[in-house]
Amino acid sequence: MEKIKVTLPDGSVREYDPGVTIEEVAYSIGKGLGRAAVAGNVDDKLVDLDTTLVNDARISIVTIDSEEGLDIYRHTTAHILAQAVKRLYKNVKLGIGPTIENGFYYDFDVEESFSPSDLEKIEKEMEKIIKEDLPIKKEMVSRDEALKLMKEKGEIYKVELIEELEDDYVSLYHQGEFIDLCRGPHLPSTGKVKAFKLLNAAGAYWRGDENNKMLQRIYGTAFQKKKQLEEHLKMLEEAKKRDHNKLGRELDLFMTEESIGQGLPLLKPKGAKVVQILQRFVEDEEEKRGYQLTKTPYMAKSDLYKISGHWDHYKEDMFILGDEEKDDEVLALRPMTCPFQFMIYNSKLRSYRDLPLRYSETSTLFRNEASGEMHGLIRVRQFTISEGHIICTPEQLEEEFRGVVNLINYMMETLGIEDDIWYRFSKWDPDNREKYIDNPTAWEESQDKMKNILDKLNIDYVEAEGEAAFYGPKLDIQFRNVHGKEDTIITVQIDFALPERFDMTYIDKDNKKKRPYVIHRTSVGCYERTLAMLIEKYAGAFPTWLAPVQVEIIPVSDDQVDYAYEVKGILKEAGIRVEVDDTNEKLGYKIRQAQMEKIPYMLIVGNREVENRTVSVRDRKEGDLGAISIKEFKEKIVREVEEKSH
Known part of the structure; x- marks a missing residue:
């Protein structure tokens, strides 16, 4: 019998009899590799360990300690979850159960929502399935056969998925009595799962479409070792403490109200103060860098968005006011400010001497986010952004782009999050x-220009195809929230399309009309999202310059209340945000309350402080700093605020 040749990642070639399995190849290389193997990669396709080789092939062994291996491990755990739910709940119908970053989920159509006690019961059943060590086997069946099987089982969601497939054959996975539609691969048996945890349950529309039925989604995670799982669960607990959606409400920064609607948070006085501080800081800094402030309408006729292309490419994400078929004039709330600022540019003839023109605006924008996508302050339907557009000549493009990146880096450093961000070059x-x-x-020309600029700036970036704006490539500044979800906080775009669509021109040195380039940019992004990011970054303990209340003055008794208000007046004149706790509570309670509110400084004033004209300073981080004069403390905190230290 002629041998088949197997080429390994190091380039070495081994010969085997046809019909050898991936698992057998792994063990032939080494027992340790065989034990760690969970799948194989055959000619760039992931396959199960029991897959047989009949032809020459390039293969690599996928081990549990690899990213692909852990993904397969978690995918199998998702199937074990589905099997447990099918055992415990009658008439349940299966949705989908993919892996996600750091875990997996599975969607179920059940009569009632899953409670925490339900999750405990499901976990116990999963443990039974793991102990049963059920073999997991793949079966290829015809599309018609798979449809018949799933219809007989009443799995309406699986039927829908199969009907959309164009393949003649589909793969099913069997583990005991459980059968699921899946591409695989999977672990060889359920007993290979060693450590898992169900985290929570939540509602989720089938296929993410709010017009579909709401299913119940169970989230979970799994690791090779119990110690890894324990460490991950500890990290999740810490994340819960920092979650802006929880902490922001506890600190009285923002709220939501069902009668107002999803994605429409209310910033309370403290949250609004933080945003106000940020806005003033950004607007002042942009003015220093040559930006001119504009103020434009919140809505416009559809005509404007048809020129810009938003009507064709972005309409479903906009709030439309009126009916195109019935009304003479249809309006829409603005999803961005660029068309308005382009009209300002076009209001007069421009010369090359006028360029670059840098327009900025603190813009309130509106986007019709799907209800399932909204979360706290991260993704909302109305938000305010530090928006700006630079209109420049081709020769000025690189220098202006550099200036935008420098501004963003300055903002990130000032906010103290420069080490928490990374850059993504988003292409069409x-x-x-x-x-x-x-x-x-x-598209190719503008992407080449952006890439050349990024490389000259020595920016370390990743590339992402398909993430560009509809009118041009962009540089995205990425950030992860405490739960590990990646979000874009700032974008910079080179626009080749809209200057032409709006017929934007300037007169060059030779007295000829030319098209300018446009750079779309934000300097600190969406203020609501930035607030969420800062809450999580600092666990609510904002740097002093950003803190809504910077100083809490705590009189020991009623005898010192007048002095406390005198100190407040002195600090307030210096621009410090200060409050007096003159409630009839014990000193210890007042101190604990200020600590819970994460106020940077507490000033304790008793009889001695009144006599000596001093304040006893308690620092949020360093504790008791002792008594100092009012003047000395004022100079200290004013300096700290001016330096924007964190």
């Missing part, structure tokens, strides 16, 4: 042209 997807303005040549 030429295979999905309907998403974008269709001009392949311009």
Whole structure:
């Protein structure tokens, strides 16, 4: 019998009899590799360990300690979850059960929502399934056969998925009595799972569409070792403490109200103060850097958005006021400010001497986010952004782009999050042209220009195809929230399309009309999202310059209340945000309350402080600093605020 040749990642070639399994290949290389193997990669396709090789192939062994291996491990755990739910609940119907970052989930159509006690019961059943060590086997069946099987089982969601497949054959996975539609691969048996935990349950629309039925989604995670699981669970507990959605409400920064609607948070006085401080800081800094402030309407006729292309490419994400078929004039709330500022540019003839023109605006914008996508302050339907547009000549493009990046870096350093961000170069997807303005040549040229600029700036970035704006490539500044979810906080875009659509021109040195370039940018992003990010970064303990209340003065008794208000007046004149706790509570309670509110400084004033004209300073971080003069403390905190230290 002629041997087949297997090429390994190091380039070495081994010969085997046809029909050898991936698992057998792994053990032939080494027992340790065989024990750690969970799947194989055959000619760049992931396959199960019991897959047989009949032809020459390039293979690598996927081990549990790899990213792919852990993903397979978690995917199998999701199937064990589904099997446990099917055992425990009658008439349950299966949705989908993919892996996600740091875990997995599975969607179920059940009569009632899952409670914490339900999750405990499901976990125990999962442990039984793992102890049973059920073999997991793949079966290839015809599409028609799979449809018949799932219809007989009443699995309406699986039927829907199969009906959309174009393949003649589909794969099913068996483990005991449980059968699921899945591409795989999976672990060889349920007993290979060693450590898992169900985290929570939540509602989720089938396929993420709010027009579909609400299913129940169970989230979980799994690791190779119990110690790894314990460490991850500890990290999740810490994340819960920092979660802006929880902490922001506890600190009285913002709230939501069902009668107002989803994605429409109310910033309370303390939260609004933080945003106000940020806005003033940003607007002042932009003015120093040559930006001119504009103020434009919150809505416009559909005509404007048809010129910009938003009507064709972004309409479903906009709030429309009126009916196109019935009304002469249809308005829409603005999703961004650029078309308005372009009209300001076009209001007069421009010369090359006028450029660059840098427009900025603190813009309130509106986007019709799906209800399932909204979360706290991170993703909302109305938000305020530090928006700006630079209109420049081609020769000025690189220097202006550099200036934008420098401004963003300055903002991130000042906020203390420069080490928590990374850059993403977001490009168009030429295979999905309907998403974008269709001009392949311009897309390639603008992407080349952006790449050259990024490389000259020595920016360390990752590339992401398909993440560009519909009118041009962009540089995204990325950030992860405490739960590990990645979000874009700031974008910079080079726009080749809209200057042409709006017929923007300038007169060059030779007295000829030319098209300018446009850079779309934010300097600190969306203020609501930035507030959420800062709550989580500092666990609510904002740097002194950002803290809504910077000083709490605590009189020991009623005898010192007048002095406390005198000190408050002195600090307030210096621009310090200060409050007096003159409640009839014990000193210890007042101190604990100020600590819980994460106020940077407490000033304790008793009879001695009144006599000596001093204050006893308690620092949020360093504790008791002793008694100092009012003047000395004022100078200390004013300096700290001016330096924007963190």
